Amino acid sequence: MLRIEIARIQRLGAIFFAILLVFACLSPVSRSIYGLQPRQHVLVGESLDLSLNLPPSISKSLIIQADQPNVLKVVRPGTAPVVQSTGEFNVSIKLFGVIPLRHVTVTAVPEIKVVPGGQSIGVMLNSSGVMVVGEAPVFDQSGRESSPARRAGLAPGDLITKINGRSVSSEAQMRESIEELGRNQKPxxxxxxxxxxxxKTELKPIFCQETGRHRIGIMIRDGAAGVGTLTFYEPKSECYGALGHMITDSQTMHPIELSDGKIVLAEIQGIRPGRRGQPGEKLGSFANDLMLSGNIKSNGTYGIFGALDEPLKNPLFGRPIPVGLLHQTKVGPAKMLTVLDGQRVESFDLVIEKVRPESVHDGKGLVIRIVDQRLLEKSGGIIQGMSGSPIIQNGYLIGAVTHVFVNNPARGYGVPVEWMLRECGLLSVPNKTGNVGQSTINLLNPCRIVA
Structure with a gap:
C-alpha cells in the first residue's frame, strides 16, 4: 500500500512539475528570452536588440558577455550594451553570470551613408544571348504549319548563346545566321x-512563305529597356542601386542574363493612373541629359547595380543620409521619393504596415500603403515605373518600392535596403537569394522578333 502511495505521489509531482514548466514557457519573460533573434546585424555604435520583458531587479542581474574582447560597451547596468567594433562575434546572456538564458550571433557593420535617389531612369539591358520568348510556327510553300524549334525541344525561357559555334548576341545576328544556313541547306x-x-540541339530551317525568309519557328528577344527609379548612390564606391528587384523577361518571367547595359536619366511625360485589377504606369522617355548616367554591372535578385559616371545630387538632401538596417525598420509612417512630372523628385507619405524579415527569398520584406492624397489622386497609388523609389523613415534610408497589389494599387511591397546593400557588396554579411514576382519596372520594348 505504501509503495502504491509513493508511486501516486511521484506521478502527481511529475504532472505538477510539467504544468509549472508549461506555464513558465508560456510566460512573457520566457517568450521574450526565446523570442530574441539568434542572429543580429547591427551598426557600430548601436545597442544590441535585447528587448527582454524582465523586472528591473532581474535585468540588473543579467551578465552579457562576448567571445571577443572590447567589442561591447555597457553604458549602465540593466541596459543593452553598445557595439564598438566591426566583425562577427557570439554573445551569451546569463542570469547572475551562471544561468545561461540565450546565445546570439552578432554581425556588426560600419555605418553606411548614401545619397537617396528618387530620379526616374531609363534602363537598357543587353542579354548574354538571345532569349526564346514564344513560339511562331512557320508556314512552308505548301501552306503547311511547321515548327522545327518545337521538334528540337526549344522552350520559352531558353537562352541561345551560339549558332554553329559562333556567339550570338542580337536578334538581327540570329535572323541573318538562320537565313544564311537555310539558303545553303545547312543544319x-x-x-x-x-x-x-x-x-546543343540541331534543326533544319524552313523557308517561310509569309515572311519570305528561312525560319525555325520561335519568337526571340535580345534585351530589355524600361523606366524605373534610382534608389541610392554611395559616394565612396561610386556604386548605385536601383529598381529593388531583378529584371525578368515580361513573357517568360525568366531572369535576363546580363551582357552589358546602361542607365540614363528619364523624363516623365505623363501618368496613367492605376485602378483595381489594372496597374497604372509612368509614361516617360530617355533624356539626353548627362547629369545622370552609368553602367549596369549586375542584374541581381534585389535590383540592378553599377557605377555612375558623375556623383549624384538630390535637391531634397544636401548631404548623404545613413542607411537603416531591417531591425531598425518599424511599422508606421515613412516617406517615398519619386518623380511624377518631368525630372522633379518629390516626397510622398506612406505607411509601413508590416516588416517581414522571413521574406528574404522573394524580396518582399515590407508591406506598404500609400496615404498621400496628392499621390493617390495623380497615380492611384503604386504604378509601373516607381520600382526602386526610396523609402525613408526617421532620417534613414530603409527600403525601396518594388511591387504593387494588383487589386489594390494603394498597397504593395518594398525591399529592405539592407538586402540591396548586401547584394552589391557594400554590406558583407551572409544572405539567401531567390526570385521575385510581379514588379513595377515599366518595359518600353516588349516587341518580339520571329526567327
Whole structure:
C-alpha cells in the first residue's frame, strides 16, 4: 500500500512539475528570452536588440558577455550594451553570470551613408544571348504549319548563346545566321542554356512563305529597356542601386542574363493612373541629359547595380543620409521619393504596415500603403515605373518600392535596403537569394522578333 502511495505521489509531482514548466514557457519573460533573434546585424555604435520583458531587479542581474574582447560597451547596468567594433562575434546572456538564458550571433557593420535617389531612369539591358520568348510556327510553300524549334525541344525561357559555334548576341545576328544556313541547306546547331545547364540541339530551317525568309519557328528577344527609379548612390564606391528587384523577361518571367547595359536619366511625360485589377504606369522617355548616367554591372535578385559616371545630387538632401538596417525598420509612417512630372523628385507619405524579415527569398520584406492624397489622386497609388523609389523613415534610408497589389494599387511591397546593400557588396554579411514576382519596372520594348 505504501509503495502504491509513493508511486501516486511521484506521478502527481511529475504532472505538477510539467504544468509549472508549461506555464513558465508560456510566460512573457520566457517568450521574450526565446523570442530574441539568434542572429543580429547591427551598426557600430548601436545597442544590441535585447528587448527582454524582465523586472528591473532581474535585468540588473543579467551578465552579457562576448567571445571577443572590447567589442561591447555597457553604458549602465540593466541596459543593452553598445557595439564598438566591426566583425562577427557570439554573445551569451546569463542570469547572475551562471544561468545561461540565450546565445546570439552578432554581425556588426560600419555605418553606411548614401545619397537617396528618387530620379526616374531609363534602363537598357543587353542579354548574354538571345532569349526564346514564344513560339511562331512557320508556314512552308505548301501552306503547311511547321515548327522545327518545337521538334528540337526549344522552350520559352531558353537562352541561345551560339549558332554553329559562333556567339550570338542580337536578334538581327540570329535572323541573318538562320537565313544564311537555310539558303545553303545547312543544319542549324544551337547552343542553349536552360536552368544553368547547357545543351546543343540541331534543326533544319524552313523557308517561310509569309515572311519570305528561312525560319525555325520561335519568337526571340535580345534585351530589355524600361523606366524605373534610382534608389541610392554611395559616394565612396561610386556604386548605385536601383529598381529593388531583378529584371525578368515580361513573357517568360525568366531572369535576363546580363551582357552589358546602361542607365540614363528619364523624363516623365505623363501618368496613367492605376485602378483595381489594372496597374497604372509612368509614361516617360530617355533624356539626353548627362547629369545622370552609368553602367549596369549586375542584374541581381534585389535590383540592378553599377557605377555612375558623375556623383549624384538630390535637391531634397544636401548631404548623404545613413542607411537603416531591417531591425531598425518599424511599422508606421515613412516617406517615398519619386518623380511624377518631368525630372522633379518629390516626397510622398506612406505607411509601413508590416516588416517581414522571413521574406528574404522573394524580396518582399515590407508591406506598404500609400496615404498621400496628392499621390493617390495623380497615380492611384503604386504604378509601373516607381520600382526602386526610396523609402525613408526617421532620417534613414530603409527600403525601396518594388511591387504593387494588383487589386489594390494603394498597397504593395518594398525591399529592405539592407538586402540591396548586401547584394552589391557594400554590406558583407551572409544572405539567401531567390526570385521575385510581379514588379513595377515599366518595359518600353516588349516587341518580339520571329526567327
Amino acid at each position: 542549324v546547331v544551337l547552343t542553349v542554356k536552360r536552368n544553368n545547364k547547357t545543351f
